[in-house]
Amino acid sequence: MKKCNVRITSKHFHELHHALGYPWPEEIMGETYRNHFATDAGSDTADCMRASPHWTGGTEKFGMTFFHVTQDGKRALLEHMRDSVDLPARFEITYHGHNWREIVAARSRSAAKYGAYLDADSGDTFGEFVRRIKSVRLLSRAQIGGAA
Template sequence: MSIDNPTVNRWFADKAIDHIDHALGRPIYPLRETYRNHFATDANGARADEFNASPHWTKTGQRDDMAFYSVTQLGRQTLADHIASQPDPWQPFLVTFEGHTSIVPERTRAKAKYAYYLIVSDSWSELTFGTFCKRSTVRRAA
């Protein structure tokens, strides 16, 4: 996973968009480099037919009965536009604690702070959330 393009735990009701998001590894920034860009499916199936007919996909190979696809730039742009249109989109926040800053994708500043606290508290069991809040900052990443 790229530290410059963290992933999020999401899904989309629109399955065509969800497949693009899945192939890219569910990145917060679909237009940036992602740690993955592939989707494997049955070469003779309906999904392969859909991908072959779509400008969002390019076939990158086939082995036996499996076809492999990657998302095109148009597919990335379509995903980015879809994410931007969501009522409560994931956003990148910068959470700083003890001099270390991490990108935390979440929907609000408070959720980002709590998500990062959960990560830190896994290895620092005596750290309370109150202490963490006093010693940390959160801001929206550019």
């Protein structure tokens, strides 16, 4: 699935999300695309990470310190995203004559079609592309921070 590209205003939680590769909330507790954050060893960021239970103590390599998100950090990020982050709806788009589907995050069905069109880079006009769409199905509703 594509990255969960959302706005997280808290620097701490943004860094946790970045370190894990921008997962969707249901992916946070599992195996993620990545799990590391690199920063200068003597930086304020490194000092904050060393003091936090959300990060490992850090290992130095190549003149940088690499931190990894702990299980406590994953749980805290998941809770923060559920409580404070606006998540767009996700739509499944299938195409006539194709055996594959695409998942698109968008605010509406029409925005999902347009997002798929931008991702496709097919050379078709938008109208031609839309005619190839077989269905647009809502997979998950948008969640506004603070709503369950």
